[in-house]
Amino acid sequence: MMDREALNAFLDRAFPQVAGQIRVEDVGESLTARLIVAPQHLRPGGTVSGPSIFALADVAIYLAILSRIGEVALAVTTNASIDFMRKPDAGRDLLADCRILKLGKVLAVGECLIRSEGGVDPVARCSMTYSIPPKRP
Amino acid sequence: MMDREALNAFLDRAFPQVAGQIRVEDVGESLTARLIVAPQHLRPGGTVSGPSIFALADVAIYLAILSRIGEVALAVTTNASIDFMRKPDAGRDLLADCRILKLGKVLAVGECLIRSEGGVDPVARCSMTYSIPPKRP
Amino acid sequence: MMDREALNAFLDRAFPQVAGQIRVEDVGESLTARLIVAPQHLRPGGTVSGPSIFALADVAIYLAILSRIGEVALAVTTNASIDFMRKPDAGRDLLADCRILKLGKVLAVGECLIRSEGGVDPVARCSMTYSIPPKRP
Amino acid sequence: MMDREALNAFLDRAFPQVAGQIRVEDVGESLTARLIVAPQHLRPGGTVSGPSIFALADVAIYLAILSRIGEVALAVTTNASIDFMRKPDAGRDLLADCRILKLGKVLAVGECLIRSEGGVDPVARCSMTYSIPPKRP
Numbered sequence: 284m285m286d287r288e289a290l291n292a293f294l295d296r297a298f299p300q301v302a303g304q305i306r307v308e309d310v311g312e313s314l315t316a317r318l319i320v321a322p323q324h325l326r327p328g329g330t331v332s333g334p335s336i337f338a339l340a341d342v343a344i345y346l347a348i349l350s351r352i353g354e355v356a357l358a359v360t361t362n363a364s365i366d367f368m369r370k371p372d373a374g375r376d377l378l379a380d381c382r383i384l385k386l387g388k389v390l391a392v393g394e395c396l397i398r399s400e401g402g403v404d405p406v407a408r409c410s411m412t413y414s415i416p417p418k419r420p
Numbered sequence: 421m422m423d424r425e426a427l428n429a430f431l432d433r434a435f436p437q438v439a440g441q442i443r444v445e446d447v448g449e450s451l452t453a454r455l456i457v458a459p460q461h462l463r464p465g466g467t468v469s470g471p472s473i474f475a476l477a478d479v480a481i482y483l484a485i486l487s488r489i490g491e492v493a494l495a496v497t498t499n500a501s502i503d504f505m506r507k508p509d510a511g512r513d514l515l516a517d518c519r520i521l522k523l524g525k526v527l528a529v530g531e532c533l534i535r536s537e538g539g540v541d542p543v544a545r546c547s548m549t550y551s552i553p554p555k556r557p
Numbered sequence: 558m559m560d561r562e563a564l565n566a567f568l569d570r571a572f573p574q575v576a577g578q579i580r581v582e583d584v585g586e587s588l589t590a591r592l593i594v595a596p597q598h599l600r601p602g603g604t605v606s607g608p609s610i611f612a613l614a615d616v617a618i619y620l621a622i623l624s625r626i627g628e629v630a631l632a633v634t635t636n637a638s639i640d641f642m643r644k645p646d647a648g649r650d651l652l653a654d655c656r657i658l659k660l661g662k663v664l665a666v667g668e669c670l671i672r673s674e675g676g677v678d679p680v681a682r683c684s685m686t687y688s689i690p691p692k693r694p
Numbered sequence: 695m696m697d698r699e700a701l702n703a704f705l706d707r708a709f710p711q712v713a714g715q716i717r718v719e720d721v722g723e724s725l726t727a728r729l730i731v732a733p734q735h736l737r738p739g740g741t742v743s744g745p746s747i748f749a750l751a752d753v754a755i756y757l758a759i760l761s762r763i764g765e766v767a768l769a770v771t772t773n774a775s776i777d778f779m780r781k782p783d784a785g786r787d788l789l790a791d792c793r794i795l796k797l798g799k800v801l802a803v804g805e806c807l808i809r810s811e812g813g814v815d816p817v818a819r820c821s822m823t824y825s826i827p828p829k830r831p
Contacts, residue, residue: 298738326709326711332711332749333774334752335745359778361664361686361777361779363774363778364547365775366773367772367774368522368529384545392505392545394545408529410547412503437597460574469612470611470612470637471608475606475607475608478607500638501638501639502638503636504635504637526800549823551800551801638775638821640796640821642796642803658819682795682805684777684819
């Protein structure tokens with residue numbers, strides 16, 4: 284229902300705080316989003332911080348849901364589970380590959396694998412649940 | 421390092437309580453295991469119980485790790501996260517498709533999707549972490 | 558709304574498969590449930606199995622919810638997160654101390670700490686989310 | 695081993711990006727940390743963002759571990775599980791009350807409840823696992 288341009292436009296409008304940092308790269312059956320890594324995302328040692336990885340996963344899976352059901356700006360994250368598995372490569376953007384596992388009337392569940400651009404092994408794995416507000420009649 | 425026969429033989433020997441219930445179907449880059457659903461796994465209404473789904477995921481991801489590193493009977497589960505997404509089909513076995521995301525010296529992380537045999541949509545998603553005991557010199 | 562006797566009676570009626578194994582010990586602001594450990598719960602080495610610990614947590618938090626909202630036999634577990642932290646003491650029952658953190662119209666969230674009877678350090682920590690079906694008019 | 699002053703000094707030194715935003719309020723058996731909520735933490739509608747809540751939980755539990763074992767700047771988060779349960783109160787700081795559940799040689803597990811200052815009901819629940827690097831001889 285929403286393509287890459289529509290999702291990025293929504294991101295600029297609804298999440299101004301991350302709009303310059305996260306961009307949708309591709310959307311179809313799955314969705315790939317990029318975190319444009321900048322100094323504000325780094326921890327000492329050059330690692331991308333946990334909260335920055337969380338933000339990427341949260342926004343990416345949320346947008347993957349919107350790509351299927353359209354703008355539901357009030358959907359809220361109710362649960363997140365993350366495994367941090369490897370240190371990201373210094374100086375590279377992160378890419379999140381997401382897929383939606385369930386799209387119910389009340390709950391949606393999605394997951395993503397996050398890797399450094401050009402890398403193969405996943406940096407992190409994340410699954411998230413969103414509560415979808417009832418449609419107004 | 422361990423093929424399907426070796427894994428099923430290990431299961432019979434090391435986990436006699438689930439040996440007749442869970443079988444490895446396929447193993448390669450990923451591993452597929454089957455829960456042979458029987459009355460003991462059911463909740464009222466014919467649904468496979470949460471603990472039975474948990475047991476399938478735990479054994480299947482554990483065996484996927486063993487298929488790569490050989491018998492490490494002392495590896496222990498340290499964390500599990502599960503999303504239960506749909507009711508399993510009544511009267512059908514469950515299949516868990518697992519992959520290993522990290523195989524470190526200390527921790528291994530794997531995940532699986534569980535579906536009813538013949539079904540497409542996932543019944544549950546599970547990720548698990550295992551602590552690997554240090555090798556004795 | 559449901560006291561210890563009512564919860565145990567519900568357990569016998571609605572979950573015949575675990576009724577003889579799990580009992581409510583105390584209920585008030587929090588709820589304590591016991592797993593009467595028997596050979597069927599053990600893994601090699603005398604440890605209580607992960608699925609048995611999962612079953613205790615799931616039933617205990619579910620009953621803690623029922624103690625507040627009454628019989629809602631159709632509430633279903635949608636997410637579970639468990640940390641397994643220590644080996645249970647051999648030959649001792651497990652006790653789960655639960656509390657409800659959220660009791661919404663659509664979702665309920667609870668958590669529990671599980672310890673061996675007579676022990677102090679927790680064996681496992683578990684949080685669970687349940688979807689509550691809409692009330693029929 | 696580290697008191698409030700030592701933990702806040704460590705935070706300033708090792709995590710300059712969050713130092714002005716998160717402060718340890720109390721430390722003893724448990725630890726309480728405060729997120730000084732500012733515009734950068736907010737989502738449209740005035741809600742504190744998920745990544746900001748994640749950052750508070752991550753730093754707070756990490757500091758609770760350091761308060762027990764001293765400076766281990768290389769400990770890394772390996773797993774996080776969060777339930778977002780209520781909207782934080784607009785215009786109020788968030789407080790995270792943490793406790794350590796396991797402090798092993800290899801892994802530490804802690805959890806926290808997060809609430810709005812002056813509020814009673816929890817905004818979020820979080821459990822985290824950290825991998826502790828081996829001591830150098």
